[in-house]
Amino acid sequence: MTKPAPQTRDSDGTVGKALAVLDQIAEAGRPVRFGEVLAASNHPKATLYRLVQTLTNQGMLSYDETHQTYAPGLRLVRLAHAAWRQSALAPVARPFLDQLSADVGETIHLAQLDRGQVLYVDKRNAATPIEMFSQAGKIGPGYCTGVGKAMIAHLSQDAQEDAIRRQAFFAHTPNTLATPEALLAELTEIRADGVAFDREEHEPGIICIAVPILSEAGKVMGGLSITSSVQRQSLEELDALRPALLKTAKEIAAAAETWQFPS
Structure with a gap:
């Protein structure tokens, strides 16, 4: 230990x-x-x-x-269990994750931001599963995962600065954004584009497209991603799934609007 x-x-x-x-x-x-x-x-x-x-x-x-x-x-x-029912997006999002998983056939991640890090709260495996780090209940880095970057990009300036300070900036792969400056530049692009990509930044061979789940007021409730491997998909092919991903994120946000999200 x-x-x-x-x-x-x-x-x-x-x-x-x-x-x-x-x-x-x-x-x-x-x-x-x-x-x-x-x-x-x-x-x-x-x-x-x-x-x-x-x-x-x-x-x-x-x-x-x-x-x-x-x-x-x-x-x-x-x-x-009580916290899961009251504070996790998973119970609200379950039917929407099921539908997205059936539609795209790839791995689906639902996450929330915990002190600048990614807390995976639910997952749907691909039709042909691939091995990767993420599992429901695990904590992942915010700076080198698509879903982490998608959420951090849409935080308020103060909250974003705090989240960036909490990152370890360890270079997991040659593609990892390993400095605050590199991450901040990409966060600006993500906020403008509306989606984030993981370009083999956390695990070799693993790529994803991710979006934030935002309340009507623009508050970050969570993040949603579609993940695959470079052996099965290209980033361009994942980007073609953008409409389905954005639609599902909006559906989850609408369903969660009356949910008492913890600040």
Whole structure:
């Protein structure tokens, strides 16, 4: 477990520290021992132990005495289900994703923006699936995915600047936009054109066309993409699916207009 713990502000206090520990354990993707958490933590051992015990006592973590490991608890699962119903676009968008998937036969992603990163909230596999990073529930980078760029391009100036500051700008492939300046230049083009492309920027061989899902007031609710591989499609062929993608994004936005979107 080498990933460092999420950073918190001093003003976040004990709650912020506990949530950062919860994030750290959840992101491991498997049960972890206390020593693994400690190795990646910024907290002293006594402080971390106190936070972990509090989370366990509250049901946010579960402890396996046999293996001496911690994992997300059932209370967290209940909260996740409640959040999914109230805060995720997925329940609203489901029938529209089904129809788009049937119409185009390629992989469909539905995403929302989480602190400048892409949270995949739903996915439809292609008729002939291809292996790729994205899965519902996973977090992806905002700066080198089509759906991330589509959403960031349509944020307000302050929100966009904040999102850009949160990017890692690691060059995943030779095509990755690996500087804030390169990303900002493309975001300007995306906002003017209305669509974004992933030109093998996150994964070699994977391309997509993406659009934002916008409220009537222009607020970014989420993003929608059609993804394929260079072995099956070209960017020009994906661009031919633009009308279907834009239509579906508008349908989802209209259906979600009365939904209480979290700010």
